[in-house]
Amino acid sequence: MSGAEQSARDAILSAVRAARPPVVLRGESVTSAARMLGALGTSLVDAFTGAAIASGASVTVCSRDEVGRVIEGAVAGARSVLSFADGIPSHHAPTGDLHDLADLDALVCEPELGVAENGAVWIASSSDRLRAALFLAARVVVVVQENDLVADLHAAYARIDVTAHPFGAFVAGPSKTADIEQSLVIGAHGPKALAIVVVRA
Amino acid sequence: MASSVALFVPCYVDQFFPHVAIAALTVLERLGIKADVPEGAACCGQPAANAGFAREGHSTIARFVDVYAPYERIIVLSGSCAVHVKQHAGEVAAHGRKVDTAGAGVAERTTELCAFLHDVVGVDRISGLAATYSGRVAVHIGCHALRGLGLARPSELQVGPFDKVRALLGAVRGLEFADLARPDECCGFGGTFAVGEPAVSTKMGRDKLRDATTHGAQAVVSTDMSCLMHLDGLARRERMGLPMYHVAEVLAGTAGAR
Amino acid sequence: MTQRSFELPVVGAGKRVDHAAAAEAFNADVARTDWHDASLWFVREKRDRAASAVPDWEALRERASTIKEHALTHLDVYLMQFEENATRNGMQVHWARDADEHNRIVHRILAAADARKLVKSKSMLTEECGLNPYLEERGIEVVDTDLGERIVQLRGEGPSHIVMPAIHLRKEEVGETFHDKLGTPAGMADPNALAGAAREHLRKRFLAADCTLTGINFAIAETGGFVVCTNEGNADLGMALAPIHIASVGIEKIIPRVEDLGVFLRLLARSATGQAVTAYSTHIHGPRPGQALHVVLVDNGRTRQLAREEFWRSLKCIRCGACMNTCPIYRRSGGHSYGSTVPGPIGSVLTPGLDLDRYASLPFASTLCGSCTAVCPVKIDLDAQLFRWRQHVVESGKVSLVKQVAIGGSTAVLDRPRLFRVAGALVRFGLRLLPEPLARRAAGAWGRTREAPVPPRESFRAWYRKHRGGST
Numbered sequence: 001m002s003g004a005e006q007s008a009r010d011a012i013l014s015a016v017r018a019a020r021p022p023v024v025l026r027g028e029s030v031t032s033a034a035r036m037l038g039a040l041g042t043s044l045v046d047a048f049t050g051a052a053i054a055s056g057a058s059v060t061v062c063s064r065d066e067v068g069r070v071i072e073g074a075v076a077g078a079r080s081v082l083s084f085a086d087g088i089p090s091h092h093a094p095t096g097d098l099h100d101l102a103d104l105d106a107l108v109c110e111p112e113l114g115v116a117e118n119g120a121v122w123i124a125s126s127s128d129r130l131r132a133a134l135f136l137a138a139r140v141v142v143v144v145q146e147n148d149l150v151a152d153l154h155a156a157y158a159r160i161d162v163t164a165h166p167f168g169a170f171v172a173g174p175s176k177t178a179d180i181e182q183s184l185v186i187g188a189h190g191p192k193a194l195a196i197v198v199v200r201a
Numbered sequence: 202m203a204s205s206v207a208l209f210v211p212c213y214v215d216q217f218f219p220h221v222a223i224a225a226l227t228v229l230e231r232l233g234i235k236a237d238v239p240e241g242a243a244c245c246g247q248p249a250a251n252a253g254f255a256r257e258g259h260s261t262i263a264r265f266v267d268v269y270a271p272y273e274r275i276i277v278l279s280g281s282c283a284v285h286v287k288q289h290a291g292e293v294a295a296h297g298r299k300v301d302t303a304g305a306g307v308a309e310r311t312t313e314l315c316a317f318l319h320d321v322v323g324v325d326r327i328s329g330l331a332a333t334y335s336g337r338v339a340v341h342i343g344c345h346a347l348r349g350l351g352l353a354r355p356s357e358l359q360v361g362p363f364d365k366v367r368a369l370l371g372a373v374r375g376l377e378f379a380d381l382a383r384p385d386e387c388c389g390f391g392g393t394f395a396v397g398e399p400a401v402s403t404k405m406g407r408d409k410l411r412d413a414t415t416h417g418a419q420a421v422v423s424t425d426m427s428c429l430m431h432l433d434g435l436a437r438r439e440r441m442g443l444p445m446y447h448v449a450e451v452l453a454g455t456a457g458a459r
Numbered sequence: 460m461t462q463r464s465f466e467l468p469v470v471g472a473g474k475r476v477d478h479a480a481a482a483e484a485f486n487a488d489v490a491r492t493d494w495h496d497a498s499l500w501f502v503r504e505k506r507d508r509a510a511s512a513v514p515d516w517e518a519l520r521e522r523a524s525t526i527k528e529h530a531l532t533h534l535d536v537y538l539m540q541f542e543e544n545a546t547r548n549g550m551q552v553h554w555a556r557d558a559d560e561h562n563r564i565v566h567r568i569l570a571a572a573d574a575r576k577l578v579k580s581k582s583m584l585t586e587e588c589g590l591n592p593y594l595e596e597r598g599i600e601v602v603d604t605d606l607g608e609r610i611v612q613l614r615g616e617g618p619s620h621i622v623m624p625a626i627h628l629r630k631e632e633v634g635e636t637f638h639d640k641l642g643t644p645a646g647m648a649d650p651n652a653l654a655g656a657a658r659e660h661l662r663k664r665f666l667a668a669d670c671t672l673t674g675i676n677f678a679i680a681e682t683g684g685f686v687v688c689t690n691e692g693n694a695d696l697g698m699a700l701a702p703i704h705i706a707s708v709g710i711e712k713i714i715p716r717v718e719d720l721g722v723f724l725r726l727l728a729r730s731a732t733g734q735a736v737t738a739y740s741t742h743i744h745g746p747r748p749g750q751a752l753h754v755v756l757v758d759n760g761r762t763r764q765l766a767r768e769e770f771w772r773s774l775k776c777i778r779c780g781a782c783m784n785t786c787p788i789y790r791r792s793g794g795h796s797y798g799s800t801v802p803g804p805i806g807s808v809l810t811p812g813l814d815l816d817r818y819a820s821l822p823f824a825s826t827l828c829g830s831c832t833a834v835c836p837v838k839i840d841l842d843a844q845l846f847r848w849r850q851h852v853v854e855s856g857k858v859s860l861v862k863q864v865a866i867g868g869s870t871a872v873l874d875r876p877r878l879f880r881v882a883g884a885l886v887r888f889g890l891r892l893l894p895e896p897l898a899r900r901a902a903g904a905w906g907r908t909r910e911a912p913v914p915p916r917e918s919f920r921a922w923y924r925k926h927r928g929g930s931t
Contacts, residue, residue, distance in 0.1 A: 001553075005564075009554040012710065015762035016535040021771045024528035029718055030519070039514045051735055098700055099666050117513075117725070118735035128747050132699040135692045153736075154721040162717055163682050166548075166745035170724070172736050175692040179607035179623060181630045182498055183650035188606060189658055189665070190692025190739070210919050212873060216883040217912040219919035226927075238923050244873040251827065251846065253853035257870050264874060344828035356507065357785065357833035359516040383500070387787050391826025396904040398824060400483040401791050403908040404492060405826075434909030 036117055036152045044116045044149040045198060052119030055173030056186055057194040064199055067143060071108060074141040074195040078105035082133050084125075085110050085143050098132045107137040107191075113148040114198070115156050115170065121196065122160055124168030131167050139193035140174075146201040207272040208236040209265075209311075211279045211426075212244045218426045224453035225278050225314055231330055231453075232322055236276060242268040245277070247285035252393045255289075262286070263293050263304075270303040274321075275311040278449070280346020280424045281392075283313035288349070313350055315424050315448050319365035328372040332454045337377040338446075339418035341409070341432070342366050343425030344387050352424065356385050366424060366448060373451055379418035383409075390431035406435045414443065420456070421445045475817055478824040481796035482788070496790040498626060503784040505733025506834065512735075513725065523722050524838035527775035530680075530715055531765065537680040537713045538756065544683025545754055548745040553755045558588035561757045565590060565672065565705055566597055568753055572703055574599075574670040578661075580687070580694035581605040582674030583621050583778060584707050584757060587800045590672075602664045604693035606657050613640045619794030621801055622731045622780035627793050661693070671697030675708035676777070677723055678754070681716045684744035685754070688727065688737045695741055704746065705753045711761050711774040723777060726836035730779040764812045769847045773808045775837040782831035782841060788824055797821060804831035808844040815855055822848035880918070887914035 001009065040047035049059045062070050071088055075081050082093040082101070085108045094100035109130060111121035121142050125131060134140060150156050153170075162168055175190030186192060208229065210222040222238075229236045242265045249258030265286065269275045277283035291305035312320075318327060346352045353364035370376055389395070389405025396402075410432060413421055421443060423429050429445040436443045446456040486492050510516045530537055542552045555561035561584075569577065577599055579585070591601045591612070603612045607624035611617060613636050618624030625633065634648040643656045673694045677686045685706060687694045698704050714723065728734040746752035765771045783789045783803035794802040799810045799818065807821035822845045831841040872882045902911050923929065 005554055008556045008560060011556055012554055012756070012758045012762060013535050013538065015758065016538065016710070016765065019534075019762055019766035019771070021532050021765060021768070024525065024532045026529045026715070027522070027525045030522055030722055036514060039512065055735070055738070102662070102666055115736075120736050120740070124742075128699070131695075131747075135695045135699055152721070153725050154718070157718050157721045162679075162684060162742045163744050166743065166747065168742045168744075169695070170736060170740040171738065172734075173738050175738055176690050177606045177654060178690075178732070179605070179610070179625050180633050180650040180653055181628075182501065182623075182626070183630070185651050185654040187658070188654060188691035188693070189604065189661060189696055212879070212883075213912075215919045216887060217914065219915050219917065219922055222919040223922060226923075238920070238927075240920070240929070241876055243876060243879045249870050251849070253823075253849035254870070255850050256854070260874050261870060344826065344830075348829035348833060355830070355833050357830060359510050359513070387826050387828035387830070389787070389826060391828070394823070394826045398479045398482055398788070399904040399907060400479070400486040401788050401824075402826075404486055404489075404791050405787050406909075408496070430912055431909065434905070434911065437910040438908060 030154050040116050040151060044151065045146055047116040048114050048119060048149050048198070050119070051117060052114075052173065052196050055119045056176055057119060057173045057196050059196045059198060061198045061200060067197060067199055070197050071141060071143065074197065075106045075108065078139070080104050081106045081108060082129070082137070083108040084127070084130050098128060101129065101133050101136045104133055104137040106139050106141060107133040108141045108143070109134075111142050111144050111148075111171075112160060113150055113156060114144045114196070115153060116149055117152040118172055120170040120172035122156060122168065122170055124160070124162075124165045126165045126167070134169070134171070135175075135190045137191050139195065140171075140191045141195045141197065143197045143199060145199050149198075205271070205273040206234055206236045207269055207275050208238050209242070209245070209269065209275055209277045209282065210238060211277070211282045213430065214278055214426050215243065217430070218447070220455065221426055221447040221449060222278060224447065224455050225449040227453045227455075228318070228330070228449055229276075232326060237272070239268050245282040245285050246289070247282055248392055250285065250289065259293060262289060266290055266293055266304045266307045269307055269311075273310060274317075275307065276317050277311055277313050279427065280313050280343040280350055280352065281427060283311055283316075284345040284349035286311045313346055313352070313424065315346070315366050315369060316350055316352060318452070319369055324368050324372055327369055327452065330372075330452060331374070332372070332452050333374045334376040334451050334456055336375075336419040337379050337417050338370070338420045338422045339379045339381055339413035339416070340366055340370065341388060341421055341423040341428055342385065343423060343428045344385075346424045347385055353385070369448060370422065370451060376451065379413060379416040381412045381416055383412055388428045388432055390428050392427070395431055402431070403435065406432050410436055410441065410443065414441070418443070422448055422451055422456075424448055476798035476820055478792065478796050478798075478820045481798070482792035482824070485792050485796055492791055494629075495627060495793060499784045499790045502623070502732060503781075503834075506730055506781055506784065509729035509733045509735060513729065519722060519726055520836055520838050523726055523836055524775060526714060526719050526722060527837050528772065530713055531711065531771065531774055534710065534713065534765065537715055538710060540680040541678055541683055541713055542756075544680070546683070548683045550683070550746065550752045550754050553753060555755055555757045555759070557759050561588045561707065561755055561759065562590050562593040564755055565707070566594060566599070568703065568705055569594070569599060569670055572670070572751070574703055576664070576668050577601050577670050577672055578664055578668040578697045578701070579603050579671070580673045580689060580697055581608055582672065582707055583800060584674060584709050585672065586618065587759065588757070602661070604661050604665070604691075604697065605689070606654060606691060609657060609661065610636060617795070617800070619802070620780060620783055621778055627795070665696040665700060668697060668701050670703040670705065671701035672705045672707065673698065675706050675712055675754070676727070677720060678708055678713045679717055679720070680713055682744060684742055686720060687741045687743070688724075688739065690738045692739055695739055698741070698743070699747075702749065703751045703753075705755065706743075707755045707757060709761055710756050710758055711776075727777055727779055730781040730834065730836040760813050764809070767812065770808060770812060770844055772839055773805065773844060775839050776805050777837060779836055781834040781836065785830045785834045786825075787828065787830070788826070792824070797824070804841045804845070805839070808839075808841060808848060811848045811851070815851065819852045822852060880920070883918055
């Protein structure tokens, strides 16, 4: 750190210490809200599906045998598919620079978990290609296991390790904006569609 | 009911809406409550404090504390005044006054009329007054009474619903409620705000009146004459023919009798 | 402080913000005011619906408030913990005392890499620091990629809301701007088409950018990472592609632990837009291979606010904008009328701390109704702080002499029962006598739109003395 920045650091930390607002203790952590679970009803799949649809995603619940067929349907018409999902091959996926992914039609990947209270899936990766494709692809298809659904974000954070990869995101639905007169537009800068496949236990 | 109850009539009610104070006194008397109206304190100090002159207003609230300290219960005929006393009377005592903790005690023993009637007297005894009213009303609970005193659940809060004012008015036979689109949006009075920001104040008041009339209200009933002073001023200027009453007037049976 | 490229209607010496005058101008167009008010109320209603779906909402608010107060009262510890962990993660952490220092640091990073094409995602902090004009003056092309921010950037305006920057604009106006600046067809006003045009226009810039700058919603001390929340994915496009990523953050945005994110992310979007969560909540714990990742920690008056016993809790703010959506005055005067980067109730408790003279009118742009306090996800006592700022404004002599005399005079009367009786009677008598037009004028700002109360013959106390024998 430069001398100037060191003195800025010192000045700021001194000012913080001098400010001395009365100490407030941390208090009890929130454990996973049993009440949220109750509010969601008994079926995590149903709650997750409802919340995901509300966020603009499409949801298909299927058995393990049907997954291949469902994904085929989800990427139908895509000229290029980049897949990070087991058993699903890529197809004409660009292989060069990350910028080449700008024309990618579809990304397929497997989130670690899904969150029932908000319909989000947790996608974390050290792969630059997956990360760039997650936002450049026209549509994104994700495959999540029913057993990997949790009730709420407290439960999610208890399960994931956010430090395992430099990038991780809760993704809820396609990209969107309501910045023009509060009209909802799907597909702002990122993908225009998010298809979620939930595999029954 | 034991004696040693005082009724505080705010300055503007004393001067401009005596009929409201008379109605309040009438209701209390019919309930067997002998309320004293002591001389000597015209104001609670809120207007000055809200205008940024809390220091100048200290003498006013100190006088209030002096005059009302002897009473076991102080009923205030205004939500905003009651909240001001409850929030600031204790501070007066803390600012080096010789008298003990009279300020904090007064704050604790102060309540607003509708809160008193609901919590202490009880809706059953209000029903016993057999008040009647014919027509549909929009109920406006002043913001201080609502969020400061807990007279009803504010729409922002995720807690079980309750509405003490509706409960009281529900005991009035023949009275119907208009359901507003924005039941607890501020009316726009806000003390000096009404003259400091007249454009927005007026707009807020007009919007509230429109909400009320659009939903079939034939009158407005409120806990606060300050709110009504503002809404009534607007309504009369626009010749809306929309009468306004304090809850006390409805319970006393004098609403519409003027 | 903020460098804005347009002037607000301000009066008085030293560019004081006159909220009332700006609000009056805003209200001249009644239909537009109704539309603006309805748009924001709609967002408030969405917030209510989202909050009602969370059974422990009020407990969550309390928890969020406690975590924030804990973090702020141990801020030095958590700042140092964040710096240590972030550095270990491969980030470069910088410290900036004020806006100028922040801007210089950002520029230095860009200049060192000869980076000239910057794509930005939303950061109210960088608005506050006036970063865009600073960089543009030094030959760097700055493109705001948040759609609302891009729209106001093309129009040469500042944002009017911290979450919905273009909430004050009708789609036709956006269409005109896009026609002018992006070459879209004249008269095109469909939001889908307009957003589509913006997507094309900005996508090129994402791909060509040699650097990106984002804000930070939450910086995590425990792990040295940070979270960026968007709906558009614009921040992510920048972060995923650019070789340099600079993240600017106010020091008050540090939270202690990862688990705390559960609390804040459950509250943030529901409070801001009524969504359960934003489309993207991106957690960054290190640069991409080959990428330079910088975090700039900014003070810019925050430690001064932290030292204010009456106002430090305003630093709990997570920038959700719920207070603006619910504020009946904000909805009927618009964000620009506050003349500050952050408007509305939270703006009115933050900005007087930066410049009491310039922002003296803002604590009075409120009826103290308390709705803001009731929606704030971190339970900032906004209405109480507005009340306290009023006392400071008066004490510093920034209130007009007329007002001072009026309050002094009225207090003198109210403290003297006999004088009050006489004065009251005089006012009532006078009101009865005066011909209507005169009475209206005498009633000043009140009388422009309202009748005065009908003056009764006798006061209540006079009646009481007559009919109840006076006080015992």
